[in-house]
Amino acid sequence: MEAGLQSGDVVANGVRLHVVRGRREGRPAILFLHGLYDRWEIWRPAMVALAPEYDLIAPDLRGHGRSDWPESGYRLSDYVDDAIGLLDRLAAREVAVIGHSLGAVVAALVAAKDTARVRAVVLEDPALEQNDGTTEWLEMLLDAKRGTPEETYALISEMRWDRDDADWRRETEWLRGTADGPFVAMLDRLDRDVDLFTALERITCPVLLLHADPAAGGALSESGAERARQALRDGVYQRFPDTGHSIHHERPAEFVEIVSDFLRRAVLPGG
Structure with missing residues (x-):
């Protein structure tokens, strides 16, 4: 490194x-x-x-x-x-x-x-x-994460329209490489x-x-x-x-x- x-x-x-x-x-x-x-x-x-x-x-x-x-x-x-x-x-x-x-x-x-x-x-x-906007964003991310790689990529590329394909692919990989728990905890407003x-x-x-x-x-x-x-x-x-x-x-x-x-x-x- x-x-x-x-x-x-x-x-x-x-x-x-x-x-x-x-x-x-x-x-x-x-x-x-x-x-x-x-x-x-x-x-x-x-x-x-x-x-x-x-x-x-x-x-x-x-x-x-x-x-x-x-x-x-x-x-x-x-x-x-x-x-x-x-x-x-x-x-x-x-x-x-x-x-x-x-x-x-x-x-x-x-x-x-x-x-x-x-x-x-x-x-x-x-x-x-x-707020409600945060909740909607979290729900979209969780749904896309649980979907196919193509569905995840489609959401990321739409959300990050101002970035390039390398960024979209990396963010797709990272979203899919994250547990459900952090999203669910925020959606359930445990804090x-x-x-x-x-x-x-x-x-x-x-x-x-x-x-x-x-x-x-x-x-x-x-x-x-x-x-x-x-x-x-x-x-x-x-x-x-x-x-x-x-x-x-x-x-x-x-x-x-x-x-x-x-x-x-x-x-x-x-x-």
Whole structure:
């Protein structure tokens, strides 16, 4: 793997997680958390850019990719306990957490729960809200995932009309390579009692909130972004006009630049 990245498995919270590492002994660690039906690979460009200064940790979440697919256990608290358990197993003492979508929600909850260890958080278009549109989207994805490969590809190519065939094929593979559990848990609203905005208030470290454009497919509404900004004690806000939900994919160079600058000031000694 490039940039000295290495892959392996770690058992955390009773679940085997496939983890990619970029080891830098004695450096602050970064934990990368991907979104629904993604993989660690979404972070590859950012990991390559950040490798010289940080110890990198990028798992496939439970139910995704090469990690275990338990039959149950897809509440937010399960993902949080996996992440904290992984950091414990790797003896990571000072950590920044970067998350996208579902992974951003998990990142926020990890930071709210493990305030002594988490030194900075990057929330990329966090899925803080679930509405009828979200439910319809989840139902379409689950139906397509359970269908034929051709049906899955047809939905992905329609949803991601602005991308190319390579992206469509990769996303088709990833969707089909994800357990039903994460989708079912969200559709059943198992975490309906979790107040994510209250969780944001409990985060004590600096937070970078990256807001995609709702009109271009962003998950976080304008009102939701404002509520999040008000909840954060030490927040930095960056909006990306005309940019969809996956900022790291659509604006990779800008994403890396903004995140690198934020982490350098928030995490590195003398930053």
